[in-house]
Amino acid sequence: MKKRILLVEDDPGTIDVVGKELEFLGYEVTLAKNGIEAVALAASELPDLIVMDILMPSMDGLQAAAQIRKDPKTKDIPILAATARAMPGDREKCLKGGCDDYIAKPFTHTELGAAIEGLLKNRSRRSL
C-alpha cells in the first residue's frame, strides 16, 4: 500500500512541483495550505509523514509542529521541515521546534526522497 504524506504548503508553485515529486516517488498526497489545516488533517488523516513548510500565514510550520507533537494521536508522526529558511541555525531551530529532519528549498526529488525514506525507515525501526 502507498504511504500517505501530508504536504503542508501555501505557495501554489511549490504545491505543484513538490506534489509531482511526491507522486513520482510513489506517495499518496494530502494537502494542507496552512498550519491550522495541517493540525486538523494530521489528526483526521493520520498520515505516515508530514512535509512541513515553515513560513506560512496564520499559523506557521513550527507552531503547527508544536500542536501536532502535543496531541497523543499525532505526536509520533515524523515531520520533515521543507523550508526557505536557510540561515545557519535554522536547521537547529526546526529540529528543536519538533521537526525530525530538515531540507532547505530549493531541493529536487532526489533529496526529498532520501529525506523521507530516512525518516520512514527510522520510524519503522522505532515501532518494532
Next chain:
Amino acid sequence: MSRPLKAEEKSAGEKTLEQKILELERANQVKKEFLTIMSRELRTPLNTVMGYTAMIKEKLLGEINAQQEKALAKVLSRANDQLRIIQSVLYASALESGEVKTENHEISLADFLDNLRSSYKGPLDKEFKIHWDYPSDLPVVSTDSLKLRQILEHLIENAVRFTAKGRVTLSARYSPGTKTAEFKVADTSIEIPKEVVQAISEKSRQMDSSETILLLYGGVGLGLYIVKKSAAILGGEVRVESEPGKGSTFIVTIPGEAVPS
C-alpha cells in the same frame, strides 16, 4: 507660572530615550524580517526551476534525447551556482546587520577536524584529495564551532573550486603561548590578486565600503567577505599569503583558551 512639560507636550523633534530605543528595536526587527522574506522570495522560485529540471532530466515526465539531457544538466549546475550566491549574499547581509550571533561551547579541536574531514565530499567532476595535517592532541577550546566550520568549509571550497591541478592542504596547530588556534588552507595553484590580499589582511579595513565588498565577492574572492567577517565575530582574523605560480595560503587565527581535560 511654569510647570514640567508632559510627554505629549514636548516638541516633535525631541524624542525620549525610550522612543529612540523602541525605534531601533523596530528597525532591527524590520531588517530581520526583510532577510527572511528575501530568503523566501529568492529560494521559492528556484524550487520550481530545479525541481522540474531534475524531474525532466531524469525522464520522469517522458523521454528526452541525449542533447536535451546535457542541456538540463547545465541548467541544474548553473541554478546551483546561483543558489550558492543567494546563500552568500543573504548570509553576508545577516552578518552586516549584526543579526548573526556567536554561540560558544567547548569543542575538541581534534574531534572537530575529524568530523569536518569525514563529512567532506570532494567535487564530483575532479579527482581530488585534500591533505589533512593536524596533531591528534589538539586541545578542547571554547568557540563557536558552527561558524568556525563554515569558515573552513568556505576556504576549502574556494581552494578546490579554483585549483585545476595540484593539491589543497588543511593544517591546524594550537599555540598555548598566545592561546590561539591557527588553521591554514593552502593550495598550489590559485593566485590571489594583490588588492584582494590587502583587503583581507588589513584589520582596519572598513568592511562596509562597497569597494571592499566587491573585491572580496567578485571572482576568486567569492565568499571571502563572509570568511573575514565571521572570523572577526569570533574574535579572530584572516590573512592570506599568495605567490604567483606557487599558490595561496589562507591563515585563520581564532582565540580560545585550552580547557583542562
